[in-house]
Amino acid sequence: MTDAQRSGCPINLSLEVLGDKWSLLIIRDMMFGNRRHFRELLTKSEEGISSNILADRLKTLLEQGIITREDDPTHKQKGIYSLTEQGIELLPVLAQMAAWGYKYLPVTEELGIRARLLSEGGPKMWAEFMDELRENHLGAKRRRRSGPSVGERLQAAYESVVNGR
Amino acid sequence: MTDAQRSGCPINLSLEVLGDKWSLLIIRDMMFGNRRHFRELLTKSEEGISSNILADRLKTLLEQGIITREDDPTHKQKGIYSLTEQGIELLPVLAQMAAWGYKYLPVTEELGIRARLLSEGGPKMWAEFMDELRENHLGAKRRRRSGPSVGERLQAAYESVVNGR
DNA sequence: CTAAACCGATTGCGAATTGCAACCGGTTGC
DNA sequence: GCAACCGGTTGCAATTCGCAATCGGTTTAG
Numbered sequence: 144m145t146d147a148q149r150s151g152c153p154i155n156l157s158l159e160v161l162g163d164k165w166s167l168l169i170i171r172d173m174m175f176g177n178r179r180h181f182r183e184l185l186t187k188s189e190e191g192i193s194s195n196i197l198a199d200r201l202k203t204l205l206e207q208g209i210i211t212r213e214d215d216p217t218h219k220q221k222g223i224y225s226l227t228e229q230g231i232e233l234l235p236v237l238a239q240m241a242a243w244g245y246k247y248l249p250v251t252e253e254l255g256i257r258a259r260l261l262s263e264g265g266p267k268m269w270a271e272f273m274d275e276l277r278e279n280h281l282g283a284k285r286r287r288r289s290g291p292s293v294g295e296r297l298q299a300a301y302e303s304v305v306n307g308r
Numbered sequence: 309m310t311d312a313q314r315s316g317c318p319i320n321l322s323l324e325v326l327g328d329k330w331s332l333l334i335i336r337d338m339m340f341g342n343r344r345h346f347r348e349l350l351t352k353s354e355e356g357i358s359s360n361i362l363a364d365r366l367k368t369l370l371e372q373g374i375i376t377r378e379d380d381p382t383h384k385q386k387g388i389y390s391l392t393e394q395g396i397e398l399l400p401v402l403a404q405m406a407a408w409g410y411k412y413l414p415v416t417e418e419l420g421i422r423a424r425l426l427s428e429g430g431p432k433m434w435a436e437f438m439d440e441l442r443e444n445h446l447g448a449k450r451r452r453r454s455g456p457s458v459g460e461r462l463q464a465a466y467e468s469v470v471n472g473r
Numbered sequence: 474c475t476a477a478a479c480c481g482a483t484t485g486c487g488a489a490t491t492g493c494a495a496c497c498g499g500t501t502g503c
Numbered sequence: 504g505c506a507a508c509c510g511g512t513t514g515c516a517a518t519t520c521g522c523a524a525t526c527g528g529t530t531t532a533g
Contacts, residue, residue: 149354149355149356150355150416151416151420152336152354152409152415152416152420153406153407153409153415153419153423154333154402154405154406154423155333155354155355155409156413156414157405157406157408157409157413158332158405159329160413162327162329162332163327163329164324164327164328164491167323167327168320168323171317171319180510181509182508182510185510189314189315189317189320190314190320193491193492193493194510194511194512195491195493196490196491196492197511198510198512208412218500218501218508219499219501219509220500220508220511221500222509222510232408232412233408235407235408236404236408237319238404239400239401239404240318240322240323241319242318243318243397243401244317244318244320244322246397247373247397248322248325249316250316251316251317254315254317255317255318258318266431329520346482347481358521358523359482359522360483360484360521360522361521362482363481363482383480383530384480384528384529384530385480385481385529386480386529387480387481
């Protein structure tokens, strides 16, 4: 994992960090699937990442300041991975990518429902979800809102599609 | 280039098409650098893609319906690559990625200015730029606007930074 | 008319990355 | 005490990547 530095273009630099088939999926699972431990990311992912790749990507994401790792007080071996502010701000990238994929690629109904809701919700919903992520990952205080959170709404919609078929 | 189909998640499907270090850079050069020929993409890129990789990615992008290729009437060997509507709608993805990279990665001043303007301009500017792309790549009629186009403004800002240092 | 430059690729090859499975020492729950 | 679980690591084969050289045809300059 060397510093390539092919150019100082922001898109290129982003791709040097995230331009592979797995890194953004790990971020996705941390954001939408609330996976925080190595095993959760390893076994509960739709796509079946292998453990060496996961370990390598987590290391890179740590080095890049996109996630942090701390020991789990309830289990000496477990680590808890959290998104940093930098990581949380990848949400708009994921949201746009999800919207594009939803529109043009053969997305399944269950896995597409989140993308649809997030796309319809627009930047306002993204900002609200990012606030929730700040609360869960950074311990930030969030001002009280009425009704279910964005995360809960997305999860409920997903389960509704899964059950109602 | 086999059909992996690891899952029907929109983010995953997008990454299966675009999840590498070069594909989105090619799109970027077509959008912002107005590169339409093989040689232009090969030699005028900041990062120095090699010809076999470029040929391979162009083939994939063609198969995926993100670009099209037609013969250049002025030169029997030249092909003209154009973005499809599907390709043009990758602009928001690139814009978000550029904004994130601009904020968190060591972007150079010259190459970051476009990202800054595009980020400040927001979705409204993106939509205008996408209309210009539709005109240039799809031959769509665009309603007349006063003043310089978004593309021209981005280019002028870039040159201004390059010259004024 | 001819030679050089240019066109979009293709080929060969060594190096790096990926994917898979087995395995590791330590920890926890039963 | 023992099986299951923890976050990884290792070995190895297969694929992909990056680079340079090359290809046959086309256009341009002199």
